Amino acid sequence: MPRLSVWFIRTALLNLGIGFLLGAVLLANKGVYLHVPVQRLLPMHGEALLIGGMVQFAMGVAFWMLPRFRSGPERGAEGWGWLAYLLINGGVILAGSATLLNLSPLTSSLGRAAELLGAASFGGSIWRRIKPFDLT
Amino acid sequence: MACLLLALALGILIEAPPLPGVPSQISVLFPTWLHLLVVGWLTQLIFGVAHWMFPRSSAEHPRGSERLGWATFGLLNAGLLFRVIGEPMVSFGAGGGWLLVVAALLQLGAGLAFVANTWPRVKGR
Numbered sequence: 001m002p003r004l005s006v007w008f009i010r011t012a013l014l015n016l017g018i019g020f021l022l023g024a025v026l027l028a029n030k031g032v033y034l035h036v037p038v039q040r041l042l043p044m045h046g047e048a049l050l051i052g053g054m055v056q057f058a059m060g061v062a063f064w065m066l067p068r069f070r071s072g073p074e075r076g077a078e079g080w081g082w083l084a085y086l087l088i089n090g091g092v093i094l095a096g097s098a099t100l101l102n103l104s105p106l107t108s109s110l111g112r113a114a115e116l117l118g119a120a121s122f123g124g125s126i127w128r129r130i131k132p133f134d135l136t
Numbered sequence: 137m138a139c140l141l142l143a144l145a146l147g148i149l150i151e152a153p154p155l156p157g158v159p160s161q162i163s164v165l166f167p168t169w170l171h172l173l174v175v176g177w178l179t180q181l182i183f184g185v186a187h188w189m190f191p192r193s194s195a196e197h198p199r200g201s202e203r204l205g206w207a208t209f210g211l212l213n214a215g216l217l218f219r220v221i222g223e224p225m226v227s228f229g230a231g232g233g234w235l236l237v238v239a240a241l242l243q244l245g246a247g248l249a250f251v252a253n254t255w256p257r258v259k260g261r
Contacts, residue, residue: 001191001260009258013251020247024240027219030226031236049174057182 001064004081008060011089015052019045040100043108047096051115056088059122066129080125087118139176139216143169164227168220175243176216183208183250190257204253208246215242 001009022045029036063081068074075081095111097103146169154160187205192198199205215238222235 001258003260006258006260010255013255013258016247017251020244024244027240027243028237031222031233031240054178054182057186061186 002075002078004078004085005060005064007085008056008063011085012053012057012060015048015056015092019049019053022048040102043099044096047092047111051088052092052096055119059084059088062126063122066126067131067133068129076125076128078125080121084118084122084125087114087121091115091118137177139172139180142220143172143177146172161228165224168223171219172216175212180209180212183212186250186254190254191259193257200253200257204249208249208253210246211242211249212246215239215246218242 022041025034025036026038026041026045028034029038063075066075069076091111091114093111094114095108098105098108098111146165149155149158150163150165150169152158187199190199193200218235218239222232222239224230225232226236
């Protein structure tokens, strides 16, 4: 497994752990009132699980498993993938913590913009690897 | 797949015009629908494929601890079952709050068990 995939997937696992923990607090709070500020935890729960967990997990596996090039760097320009890693995780932190820490709504928008750029950067890094198998 | 089918069936009930015998506040089950879809189907699909395809943990235990793998499966689905029973009860004021606490603990256990079992298998060549 390439190093970038290891970073993507391990960070996704950490996000899954955080997301499951926040989800457990929110669900238990629905059953027995725990005085938890639900509206402030909910965005971080969703952000950690969906973008930080699942999207990042899928990116790590895709970078690892998509068809490789026969000549040159076998997985193409890794720089775009590393940029995606930084943007996605910066975006998750900004978008998830904006409500949690009562920050300006602009923080959340910046986080979402970073996630968008991260997804575009990742798309660019794998685009040419999405191709039929060369059977010759 | 069972969770996907359940979620899609519940989605029909939530979106449908009021039916005889179905409480009109059925839309409060939106979180149940969402979690059946995202946790019961999507997360479980990811967990299953990762358990199958990730690099070997070791020659003796290629998929890590099988016991922890089965614990993840059992805890996740038991947690979902408690949620599917408890959330309508709480939403319709029929008690059952403790079911949601149990569901929360079971699903948290599942998430942590998956992370613990998968972490050593995420490694470079």
